[in-house]
Amino acid sequence: MPGAPVEPHLFIVLGGRGDLMRRKLLPALARLILQGFLKEDCQVLGAARSPELDDGKFRALAREALAAADLFADDQIARWCDECLHYQPIGRGGTEDYRSLAARVEALERAYCLPGNRVFYLAMPPAAFPNAITGIGETRLNRGPGWTRLVIEKPFGRDLASAQELNRLIHRFFDESQIFRIDHYLGKETVQNLLVFRFANAIFESLWNRDRVESVHITVAENLGVEKRADYYEQAGALRDIVQNHLTQLLTLVAMEVPAAFEADAIRYEKVKVLRSISPIRPEDVVFGQYERAPMDDGDVPGYREEPGVAPDSTTETFVALRLEIANWRWQGVPFYLRTGKRLPRRLTQIVVTFRYPPVSLFRPFDACEIHANVLIITIQPDEGFDLSFEVKAPGQPITLLTQRLHFRYAEAFGPLPDAYETLLLDILTGDQTLFVHADEVEASWRLYTPLLEQKPPVHPYPARTWGPVAADHLLAREGRQWLNL
Numbered sequence: 001m002p003g004a005p006v007e008p009h010l011f012i013v014l015g016g017r018g019d020l021m022r023r024k025l026l027p028a029l030a031r032l033i034l035q036g037f038l039k040e041d042c043q044v045l046g047a048a049r050s051p052e053l054d055d056g057k058f059r060a061l062a063r064e065a066l067a068a069a070d071l072f073a074d075d076q077i078a079r080w081c082d083e084c085l086h087y088q089p090i091g092r093g094g095t096e097d098y099r100s101l102a103a104r105v106e107a108l109e110r111a112y113c114l115p116g117n118r119v120f121y122l123a124m125p126p127a128a129f130p131n132a133i134t135g136i137g138e139t140r141l142n143r144g145p146g147w148t149r150l151v152i153e154k155p156f157g158r159d160l161a162s163a164q165e166l167n168r169l170i171h172r173f174f175d176e177s178q179i180f181r182i183d184h185y186l187g188k189e190t191v192q193n194l195l196v197f198r199f200a201n202a203i204f205e206s207l208w209n210r211d212r213v214e215s216v217h218i219t220v221a222e223n224l225g226v227e228k229r230a231d232y233y234e235q236a237g238a239l240r241d242i243v244q245n246h247l248t249q250l251l252t253l254v255a256m257e258v259p260a261a262f263e264a265d266a267i268r269y270e271k272v273k274v275l276r277s278i279s280p281i282r283p284e285d286v287v288f289g290q291y292e293r294a295p296m297d298d299g300d301v302p303g304y305r306e307e308p309g310v311a312p313d314s315t316t317e318t319f320v321a322l323r324l325e326i327a328n329w330r331w332q333g334v335p336f337y338l339r340t341g342k343r344l345p346r347r348l349t350q351i352v353v354t355f356r357y358p359p360v361s362l363f364r365p366f367d368a369c370e371i372h373a374n375v376l377i378i379t380i381q382p383d384e385g386f387d388l389s390f391e392v393k394a395p396g397q398p399i400t401l402l403t404q405r406l407h408f409r410y411a412e413a414f415g416p417l418p419d420a421y422e423t424l425l426l427d428i429l430t431g432d433q434t435l436f437v438h439a440d441e442v443e444a445s446w447r448l449y450t451p452l453l454e455q456k457p458p459v460h461p462y463p464a465r466t467w468g469p470v471a472a473d474h475l476l477a478r479e480g481r482q483w484l485n486l
């Protein structure tokens, strides 16, 4: 967590009645208060359509949300709820609604002697972003007496053209230095640790290239299905929901060059360079899938098309596997395999770096001496940590090789890790953009994947709670490789 103090401000959440506010933002703000990062001169204004809500009802909803996160029992939090949370209805988001919002913002700033620092957090459906940005801009809410920051949740656009259009609109009212595009994966401790792991450990950095690395696999697997989000997911699918953002962020952090400094611009510059070096993805290197009903001992798991709100003939992909290459000096020729899916056997986010075999097999004359390549496994979640496999001689004769693992587990070393939103909110409040996505990055990522959206590959069914369609296995098998499902 950064050391810079948080200045007094008004934290305005558009979509303040929604799920994100309840499940993530309120608990994260409350934890920051408990840890002393936030003071009570940080006021929160929730804004949403509902005309029937007022400050009192909004506070009651917040108390419920905080109780569900086991946070309300604390006196300090109860006081914060009663004294620092406010609500403003913005109806359908017309000009008059935003004028009323502007008047309320100014009134709160006067009442609490705030210096006019404002965070606008867009926690609303993406279709509502343009109207909200225009509303903020046209009522000059973005021109307060202090600093103003805009936070925007994913998905940022639906393809390259819509992302460019959204960037153009935002840039009419905000400078890039004020924009915080959230990808919550970047707030995960283990994702940030990728940079420390790579650039604070010279032994790995010297192996991190095409001479030593044979392939890289990155998996974001979920055991849950689409749950109650069919409205959104039917429009999105796995490519937009996970690949374009979370998976691609992991890929850029694994593949980037050493930045000139540990600061936002230097890091984001290197990430964009990776994206620009990726060769166009070939259609034969992409597999889309959709989960189907599967009988289980504990009852049938429904298929995607049977989920509430999903069209019975939906072709939305719930699984994507793809192979790509980064055509630069460090990585030319090393395949990167990316995979994500819903209703896979378990929740697992993992990066697997497989190193090359020794050039000569000294032990081949002996039986049972098959050599396995060294593999570095970086587990982002759950059970966060690192494993490095290496070959040892089993005691006794004749010579037999065994694979063993060195391992490190975060939980064993440090106990529970902070939630990604705590880290990200604190960075927003202290103005640190290192863990946020730059306009160039988001566009470079869409440039890569938009052709797959325009010419969608066939969608292969896979039984729920399996590792995806067989075609995804063939993607690797045709090159003599297989996924590691550890």
Ligand code: BG6
Residues within 6 Å of the ligand: 222, 241, 349
């Ligand atoms: C979200 C996606 O961005 O990330 C969800 O919209 C997905 O579909 C979630 O379930 C996964 O996040 P995490 O942190 O649980 O891996």
